[in-house]
Amino acid sequence: MANDTSVHEFVLLGFPTLRRWHLSLFVLILVIYILTLAGNGLIIIIVRVSKQLQTPMYFFLSNLSFLEIWYTTTVIPKMLETFLIARTTICLHCCVVQSFFHFFLGITEFLILSIMSFDRYIAICKPLHYTTIMTKNLCLLLTLGSWSLGFVVIFSQAALILKLPFCAGNTIDHYYCDVGPILKLACADTSLIEFLGLLGTASIIPSSFLFTVVSYIYIISTILRIPSSKGRQKAFSTCASHLTVVTIFYGAVLFMYLKPTAHSSVHSNKVVSVLNTVLTPLLNPFIYTIRNKEVKSALWKAITK
Template sequence: MSHSAMGNHTTLTDFIFLGFSDVPDLQEFLFGMFLIIYLVILMGNSLIIIITQVDPSLQTPMYFFLGNFSFLEICYVSVTVPRLLTDLCRQNRSISFLACAVQMYFFLVFGATECFILTAMAYDRYVAICNPLLYPLIMNSRLCIHLAAGCWSTGIPVHIGFTYLIFSLPFCGSTQLNHFFCDIPPILQLACGDTFAIEILVYVISVLVVTIPFMLILGSYVKIISTILKLPTAAGRAKAFSTCSSHLVVVALFFGSGIITYLRPKSSHSTGMDKFLSLFYTIVTPMFNPIIYCLRNKDVLVALKKFLPKWIVL
């Protein structure tokens, strides 16, 4: 660890993840569990990407966004889980300043993209249910590609500046990061000097990236549900709601844990709780996505039944 004296400040070159070192007896169990979850996420989401590409009945805007979402989930978990798995197997858990900044940057960008794609998916369901006759006209392939491109690119410039600001804070004293990846709250705890301006910025960006998309999704669902309730037959209502229910479950899981983590007051942050919530939105939600979409969605189930036997025979 190189330290250069600068008055009271020392320049740190790396952080040390504490991760789950407070439960030494559980390291092997946690490694096994996270490895299985990671493999489930990779295989489940890859399967969704493949079937939405090869099955003609899934060549619709809804599944175009689902394919994008599944690819995003693979990127999102790959920012944190491989590093977590290697840390569970070794004693030296240090991460360089630069690697930490890069990890935080990609984690924030993919997290923001996830919020935006979930919003685009809600808009797609809104148009499908509230304007079914205009649906093919509104959700044309050009709009879908533009929406997806916007979702993927919007977070990139914002988070370059944001990550730079966080890592240009002075860090002194402890190098121990009581977390399993470089997330904002644990990094800010190690910064010395005044972090008030950055904390305000965290709130502002959280509102733009998390709260506004969440409100747009809620607004879409208020209109969707009121439209569904007006449908004349119970079968029609059930069918309309079944196309939205999987998306609604995913939204509740992802946004719920994200909002609690980033928007609750600093005084109520406890490290154990932060780690648990982080596990929820970094690992648990991405694992549930393919399961929720495959089990709750008849079209995906039918496509899987057609696709898997061919694949197994090969």
């Protein structure tokens, strides 16, 4: 099948309806990208050098920040190119690699967020057993398991896309290589790839979402049983940042990818996907630092030193 492929590169349309705003959007997205790299990189450094942040919660947070850096890097540089160059091209293999890493990191982020909700559940609902349950070995095992599972779920789909023949045009109506627009250009049956994609998203996204929801049901019920209002406020503040990030991330992704077919229109998804690939990684470091006294204290100590 690969020998019959007549298309060796794709053209990314980006946002053709916003052509008059391309220069302004380029500057805006570039600033956001720089702030995203700086903010998430700063969290990694602070967690690494600060002794008071050597806890499971911040270990998972640094993993999330590391993931966000690469998650945005897979998409934003090519997006910036679409704002400057009218005909932005990407080679076939580069397109599949971009798609693979984008979805691999996205699935991994779901799993990392679920682990963080489990960590908050243990910390609030079983505080006396927290140190014995959330050991370094368990934290490392959960993190490696998340990265490994994300890789396995997406790899088979990417490998099958590489074998597809493409002869139905080479224009992708998106600013990155999303799976749906790629499959619309294939000249072969893509039902297996669509099934694998649906199976992966339908198994990981709802299950991780359900796990997070159940964790927070127990967390909130435990917080409500705390007698003092100060104690309730202190307990809720430890999970408020994570809850905010989960709401934004799940809301955008559930809207985009839980669909029965990969041939759905992507026009409405473009705007929503910007929230997920551009704004959420930017907001994460600010959400986790503005309301977090421990991170602000560690950051201030590092600056003063």
